[in-house]
Amino acid sequence: MSLHRQLAQDxxxxxxxxxxxxxxxxxxxxxLQRQRGVSQATVLQAYYQLEHRGLIExxxxxxxxxxxxxxxxxxxxxxxQPSGRSTPVxxxxxxxxxxxxxxxxxxLPLGSAFPSPLLFPHKALGTALARAARTxxxxxxxxxxxxxSWDLRRQIARRYLGAGVRxxxxxxxxxxxxxxxxxxxxxxxxxxxDVVVIESPAFYAALxxxxxxxxxxxxxxxxxxxxLDLDALRQALDKHPVRACWLMTTFQNPLGALMPEPQKKxxxxxxxxxxxxxxxxxxxxxxxxxxxAPRPAKAWDRDGGVLHCGSFSKSLAPGYRVGWVAAGRxxxxxxxxKISTSLATSIPAQEALATYxxxxxxxxxxxxxxxxxxxxxxxxxxAVAEHFPRGTRISxxxxxxxxxxxxxxxxxxxxxQRRAFEQGIGLSPxxxxxxxxxxxxxxxxxxxxxxxxxxxxxxATLGRLATKG
Amino acid sequence: MSLHRQLAQDxxxxxxxxxxxxxxxxxxxxxLQRQRGVSQATVLQAYYQLEHRGLIExxxxxxxxxxxxxxxxxxxxxxxQPSGRSTPVxxxxxxxxxxxxxxxxxxLPLGSAFPSPLLFPHKALGTALARAARTxxxxxxxxxxxxxSWDLRRQIARRYLGAGVRxxxxxxxxxxxxxxxxxxxxxxxxxxxDVVVIESPAFYAALxxxxxxxxxxxxxxxxxxxxLDLDALRQALDKHPVRACWLMTTFQNPLGALMPEPQKKxxxxxxxxxxxxxxxxxxxxxxxxxxxAPRPAKAWDRDGGVLHCGSFSKSLAPGYRVGWVAAGRxxxxxxxxKISTSLATSIPAQEALATYxxxxxxxxxxxxxxxxxxxxxxxxxxAVAEHFPRGTRISxxxxxxxxxxxxxxxxxxxxxQRRAFEQGIGLSPxxxxxxxxxxxxxxxxxxxxxxxxxxxxxxATLGRLATKG
Numbered sequence: 001m002s003l004h005r006q007l008a009q010d011x012x013x014x015x016x017x018x019x020x021x022x023x024x025x026x027x028x029x030x031x032l033q034r035q036r037g038v039s040q041a042t043v044l045q046a047y048y049q050l051e052h053r054g055l056i057e058x059x060x061x062x063x064x065x066x067x068x069x070x071x072x073x074x075x076x077x078x079x080x081q082p083s084g085r086s087t088p089v090x091x092x093x094x095x096x097x098x099x100x101x102x103x104x105x106x107x108l109p110l111g112s113a114f115p116s117p118l119l120f121p122h123k124a125l126g127t128a129l130a131r132a133a134r135t136x137x138x139x140x141x142x143x144x145x146x147x148x149s150w151d152l153r154r155q156i157a158r159r160y161l162g163a164g165v166r167x168x169x170x171x172x173x174x175x176x177x178x179x180x181x182x183x184x185x186x187x188x189x190x191x192x193x194d195v196v197v198i199e200s201p202a203f204y205a206a207l208x209x210x211x212x213x214x215x216x217x218x219x220x221x222x223x224x225x226x227x228l229d230l231d232a233l234r235q236a237l238d239k240h241p242v243r244a245c246w247l248m249t250t251f252q253n254p255l256g257a258l259m260p261e262p263q264k265k266x267x268x269x270x271x272x273x274x275x276x277x278x279x280x281x282x283x284x285x286x287x288x289x290x291x292x293a294p295r296p297a298k299a300w301d302r303d304g305g306v307l308h309c310g311s312f313s314k315s316l317a318p319g320y321r322v323g324w325v326a327a328g329r330x331x332x333x334x335x336x337x338k339i340s341t342s343l344a345t346s347i348p349a350q351e352a353l354a355t356y357x358x359x360x361x362x363x364x365x366x367x368x369x370x371x372x373x374x375x376x377x378x379x380x381x382x383a384v385a386e387h388f389p390r391g392t393r394i395s396x397x398x399x400x401x402x403x404x405x406x407x408x409x410x411x412x413x414x415x416x417q418r419r420a421f422e423q424g425i426g427l428s429p430x431x432x433x434x435x436x437x438x439x440x441x442x443x444x445x446x447x448x449x450x451x452x453x454x455x456x457x458x459x460a461t462l463g464r465l466a467t468k469g
Numbered sequence: 470m471s472l473h474r475q476l477a478q479d480x481x482x483x484x485x486x487x488x489x490x491x492x493x494x495x496x497x498x499x500x501l502q503r504q505r506g507v508s509q510a511t512v513l514q515a516y517y518q519l520e521h522r523g524l525i526e527x528x529x530x531x532x533x534x535x536x537x538x539x540x541x542x543x544x545x546x547x548x549x550q551p552s553g554r555s556t557p558v559x560x561x562x563x564x565x566x567x568x569x570x571x572x573x574x575x576x577l578p579l580g581s582a583f584p585s586p587l588l589f590p591h592k593a594l595g596t597a598l599a600r601a602a603r604t605x606x607x608x609x610x611x612x613x614x615x616x617x618s619w620d621l622r623r624q625i626a627r628r629y630l631g632a633g634v635r636x637x638x639x640x641x642x643x644x645x646x647x648x649x650x651x652x653x654x655x656x657x658x659x660x661x662x663d664v665v666v667i668e669s670p671a672f673y674a675a676l677x678x679x680x681x682x683x684x685x686x687x688x689x690x691x692x693x694x695x696x697l698d699l700d701a702l703r704q705a706l707d708k709h710p711v712r713a714c715w716l717m718t719t720f721q722n723p724l725g726a727l728m729p730e731p732q733k734k735x736x737x738x739x740x741x742x743x744x745x746x747x748x749x750x751x752x753x754x755x756x757x758x759x760x761x762a763p764r765p766a767k768a769w770d771r772d773g774g775v776l777h778c779g780s781f782s783k784s785l786a787p788g789y790r791v792g793w794v795a796a797g798r799x800x801x802x803x804x805x806x807k808i809s810t811s812l813a814t815s816i817p818a819q820e821a822l823a824t825y826x827x828x829x830x831x832x833x834x835x836x837x838x839x840x841x842x843x844x845x846x847x848x849x850x851x852a853v854a855e856h857f858p859r860g861t862r863i864s865x866x867x868x869x870x871x872x873x874x875x876x877x878x879x880x881x882x883x884x885x886q887r888r889a890f891e892q893g894i895g896l897s898p899x900x901x902x903x904x905x906x907x908x909x910x911x912x913x914x915x916x917x918x919x920x921x922x923x924x925x926x927x928x929a930t931l932g933r934l935a936t937k938g
Contacts (some may be wrong), residue, residue, distance in 0.1 A: 183811070
């Protein structure tokens with residue numbers, strides 16, 4: 001863990017443990033510098049973090065104080081501390097069982113992986129698709145074979161440029177959603193038995209892919225706010241013959257963590273120095289609540305070692321199954337794999353998206369979508385804070401539509417999931433997100449659906465079940 | 470090789486070698502029975518085969534005679550005789566190189582894997598797609614997750630029933646084209662290092678998939694007319710720990726071979742007895758020239774060991790990328806793999822096809838398509854027979870849109886492919902279709918495009934190049 005995070009963590013523990021009381025003044029920056037033998041910047045960063053988490057507040061010309069309201073705020077989960085071992089993965093059966101149970105439309109979609117389909121511009125997309133259907137060049141079925149529709153790739157490259165990332169049209173391969181992009185990317189850079197670094201907790205699809213390809217996973221400590229711990233990563237790289245990293249640097253699933261840009265930059269440098277490819281799963285890139293798009297790690301990629309995977313499934317067109325990968329120096333391998341895995345991606349869907357993106361509606365839609373997701377998150381956090389047992393911790397992501405909730409010690413979210421299912425409520429229990437079956441007290445909640453009385457009642461029920469359990 | 474095939478082969482050699490002359494009478498059925506010590510049925514089957522190939526003809530109340538016209542007919546390729554070894558596969562680079570070179574639209578599409586896009590009902594499909602776009606239920610993006618659209622699966626199950634095959638809606642999984650169906654099927658039944666039986670020559674995608682999954686291939690002798698040799702298969706199964714067979718039982722790519730139904734039935738029985746799954750690649754099922762659809766091996770599947778893979782890409786909607794697998798007892802595994810590989814298949818494309826298939830146009834389109842393909846095949850066979858060097862053999866498939874052409878000994882179709890490319894002509898050289906780099910004198914020609922002066926000129930040029938080479 002970096003110094004400033006360690007420092008912030010220590011102070012947070014003192015506050016949460018009652019050593020520092022609400023309203024109490026914290027040591028001055030200079031005093032803390034001396035006390036800890038660290039730089040001013042380190043102290044400032046630690047205080048900034050604590051302020052951001054709502055644990056402390058600065059009073060002009062007076063200094064930092066323990067917030068008087070912090071106990072009313074739901075606390076955030078602590079950074080994870082996985083074992084650091086490299087292990088085979090066997091999670092598919094569990095994940096599949098739960099996915100099968102949670103897809104019923106009658107179920108309250110708190111366990112779903114998707115935002116509400118009602119948040120997307122179906123009418124405008126339908127118009128674009130109908131137009132594509134009418135005007136589709138029959139020869140497109142040959143011309144748009146991998147790497148895919150040139151028009152669509154051009155639109156995607158344009159969006160990269162807008163986000164401050166240089167990606168060539170020729171480095172882009174259109175795929176059947178990001179899921180295929182990630183799969184092909186991992187296949188392109190590994191052989192069975194290889195070791196892959198993932199976050200802890202990790203997106204279960206990464207675990208499933210690692211399992212299917214016969215790879216080994218190393219879970220690396222991850223902060224619910226700032227994402228992967230680079231010191232822990234460095235240790236993992238020193239200890240294991242790591243062949244690739246599969247990371248979600250922006251609004252990580254399930255934590256919602258967003259790696260700060262300096263950390264993304266450092267991550268790319270660290271991996272480039274060791275020639276380890278980074279598979280960057282960036283499907284939530286567009287779902288930020290702040291003023292500007294967080295840049296992906298790909299922005300600092302100089303030697304093509306970052307395979308950046310994106311998709312329209314979470315931001316524009318769920319069900320169209322159009323994703324892509326900017327595969328850097330692995331473009332040829334990934335294209336080959338794409339051809340021999342599924343040949344092309346549905347041509348009408350590609351053309352429809354190219355048409356839609358050439359119009360002006362996307363930005364307006366995204367602004368609306370982001371606002372909706374942020375409001376939904378607020379409502380759900382408040383409801384969880386109100387109804388869940390004392391000691392529950394809730395993540396506070398700056399984008400996306402997931403909450404990571406840690407119940408008090410001794411809780412069992414696998415059992416909770418079964419009881420909730422009987423009440424018509426879905427949820428994703430923590431062990432879905434770990435190669436080692438960890439996170440038994442945690443769960444992921446979906447806040448991608450418009451807040452409603454049903455959701456409120458569902459959270460209240462869940463809270464009751466969690467308290468009893 | 471079965472007895473009747475062996476007998477037919479012997480007689481064919483005598484005719485082609487000049488031992489039996491044009492117009493000469495063949496031994497009576499009874500005489501041949503005694504001579505060879507075989508049953509009457511064996512002799513009749515052999516004579517039937519030879520007659521079908523145009524080598525002999527029956528004269529009423531007189532017996533069988535060597536055809537007077539057989540020398541004018543292009544001869545057909547002989548059954549393949551692969552080594553029977555099990556080998557790792559390394560063909561992807563070659564295949565990828567050639568595919569990349571042959572996809573340019575300016576190239577004469579003799580090397581293409583696709584029929585002309587102009588043969589498909591784009592307008593009617595466009596209407597169906599536009600309608601799907603207008604009426605798409607936003608929730609379909611969740612509801613149509615694997616196994617896929619219920620409406621579409623129902624339409625597919627209905628078509629199976631019409632073809633005399635019982636397949637449950639619940640056994641069907643919609644995929645991104647047959648390519649993904651085949652990939653997932655092979656993954657579901659093998660682990661790296663396993664041995665897989667394929668035909669010889671084999672479809673290169675089978676080779677690529679075997680290579681990518683780290684499997685070993687055994688090429689089994691295949692007859693250009695009747696497909697896989699069951700005796701050779703039996704020997705391979707005795708010799709190798711075979712984990713799966715990947716076969717094209719109907720209009721095999723590249724030979725065009727069609728396994729007779731009794732052989733399909735025997736194939737299923739043979740594999741079922743050894744509990745070896747059959748992955749049946751049946752993407753050309755609808756492209757028969759005869760009066761009725763040949764049934765797939767799946768028709769005789771009693772214990773769910775046949776994973777039958779189909780697609781609309783060759784018969785209706787190229788570029789939509791909608792295929793399926795009827796996965797029998799592997800349905801659960803394949804569904805899991807589908808979810809973790811690419812999640813869903815494009816929903817608008819699924820809905821559009823379901824809509825189109827619920828209408829009345831498909832049969833009429835298919836009749837037109839089949840007629841067109843048969844005429845194109847005739848024209849191309851005649852042109853090849855006219856322009857290619859003496860001794861060239863040409864397959865004579867009863868469906869599909871490929872010709873397999875064997876040039877005289879010493880020819881090199883890899884070199885021919887390069888020279889043809891310089892003249893703006895594509896072709897698929899034989900070594901693309903072998904794990905062992907065999908078939909260097911053979912090539913696959915695409916006759917899926919409306920016959921034209923350009924195609925005629927292209928065949929003439931190819932013939933010149935092949936004669937010089």
